[in-house]
Amino acid sequence: MTSKGSKTSGQAATADASAALHVSDWNDFIGHEGPQASIRQAIGSSRLASTFLLVGPESVGKRTFARLVAKTLFCKRNDPSQWQPCGRCDGCVQVDASTHPDLVEVNKPADRSFIPLELLIGDRESRNQEGLCHQIHLSPMEGRRKVVILDDADYLNEEGSNCLLKTLEEPPPDSLLFLVGSVEQRQLPTIRSRCQILRFTSFTIPQATQLMLRLGMASSHEAATQLAMLVQGDIARARFWLEPDAQAFRQQLWDQCGETPLDAINLSKSVETFVGHAGEDAAIRRGRIRESLRVAIERFRSDLRARLHDSRGSAILRMRIERSIEAETQVDRNANQSALLNAWAADLQAASRSSAS
Numbered sequence: 001m002t003s004k005g006s007k008t009s010g011q012a013a014t015a016d017a018s019a020a021l022h023v024s025d026w027n028d029f030i031g032h033e034g035p036q037a038s039i040r041q042a043i044g045s046s047r048l049a050s051t052f053l054l055v056g057p058e059s060v061g062k063r064t065f066a067r068l069v070a071k072t073l074f075c076k077r078n079d080p081s082q083w084q085p086c087g088r089c090d091g092c093v094q095v096d097a098s099t100h101p102d103l104v105e106v107n108k109p110a111d112r113s114f115i116p117l118e119l120l121i122g123d124r125e126s127r128n129q130e131g132l133c134h135q136i137h138l139s140p141m142e143g144r145r146k147v148v149i150l151d152d153a154d155y156l157n158e159e160g161s162n163c164l165l166k167t168l169e170e171p172p173p174d175s176l177l178f179l180v181g182s183v184e185q186r187q188l189p190t191i192r193s194r195c196q197i198l199r200f201t202s203f204t205i206p207q208a209t210q211l212m213l214r215l216g217m218a219s220s221h222e223a224a225t226q227l228a229m230l231v232q233g234d235i236a237r238a239r240f241w242l243e244p245d246a247q248a249f250r251q252q253l254w255d256q257c258g259e260t261p262l263d264a265i266n267l268s269k270s271v272e273t274f275v276g277h278a279g280e281d282a283a284i285r286r287g288r289i290r291e292s293l294r295v296a297i298e299r300f301r302s303d304l305r306a307r308l309h310d311s312r313g314s315a316i317l318r319m320r321i322e323r324s325i326e327a328e329t330q331v332d333r334n335a336n337q338s339a340l341l342n343a344w345a346a347d348l349q350a351a352s353r354s355s356a357s
């Protein structure tokens with residue numbers, strides 16, 4: 001770690017995610033009008049708070065938002081109140097390249113469970129002479145202030161929180177600190193009470209569709225809409241389904257769930273194989289089962305919309321949807337994943353028989 005370097009992380013743990021969500025100005029930033037209005041008004045009235053806690057679901061643009069605010073403040077051509085960084089001056093270019101000397105970004109290294117103390121206050125040899133809490137106190141080099149983005153703020157342990165607290169109690173004049181987390185309850189009350197909270201919400205289906213097209217995650221509006229509906233607007237889940245093996249499996253599962261007659265043995269076998277590719281990590285395996293069930297539910301819902309006139313067909317599909325939702329609620333409780341999938345698939349198949357009798 002260097003004192004000049006603006007990127008303070010063991011590894012670029014979330015760099016990939018932010019790169020994929022690279023947005024260069026507010027015109028390309030989708031949604032979150034509330035947080036935008038809060039900061040914009042505060043800048044306009046020169047009453048910008050020193051610390052913000054950004055909370056909301058994963059992959060909705062919280063970190064991108066913080067970077068765009070930094071860019072707006074560091075732009076050398078356009079006044080921040082215009083809310084339109086020029087994108088061409090040194091300040092803008094340096095923010096985009098993560099090399100701006102007054103922008104400090106810290107995130108949890110992928111191989112650590114918490115944000116290591118050395119990223120906050122330096123390692124043992126240089127305690128209090130390096131790290132976020134030190135850097136925020138240095139005089140700005142180019143801009144008028146320091147902007148610090150602490151991503152993965154959910155992963156501050158108590159020791160880390162206490163170090164940070166000292167900075168929050170006496171923030172340097174004109175400094176701006178963004179803590180990026182998921183829910184405010186993950187922060188100690190003493191931290192929370194010193195932050196202005198900005199709440200970010202999930203994307204709507206049209207917003208997610210628009211974003212996925214912009215990020216090149218889908219090749220057509222139809223494909224983007226289908227994916228957005230499958231993942232309920234959740235971009236992180238969409239990314240999961242775009243991994244090559246997941247993408248191929250999703251198509252296979254989609255087709256299998258639409259077959260007449262439905263083949264329970266093949267269906268459960270293909271889900272088990274997909275889950276097996278995840279290795280032994282139980283949480284990842286459960287996540288894959290849940291995602292598979294959601295694909296099945298979405299397929300049955302899609303078929304149901306097309307077959308509302310057909311009472312027998314729609315009765316079967318309703319049974320299958322209900323049974324899949326039930327299975328989803330059992331994933332966390334059921335240790336025997338194979339049995340759960342076999343019973344689910346068998347009941348999906350049986351739905352057509354029980355409806356015929």
Ligand SMILES: [Zn+2]
Nearest residue numbers: 075086089092
């Ligand atoms: Zn600029």
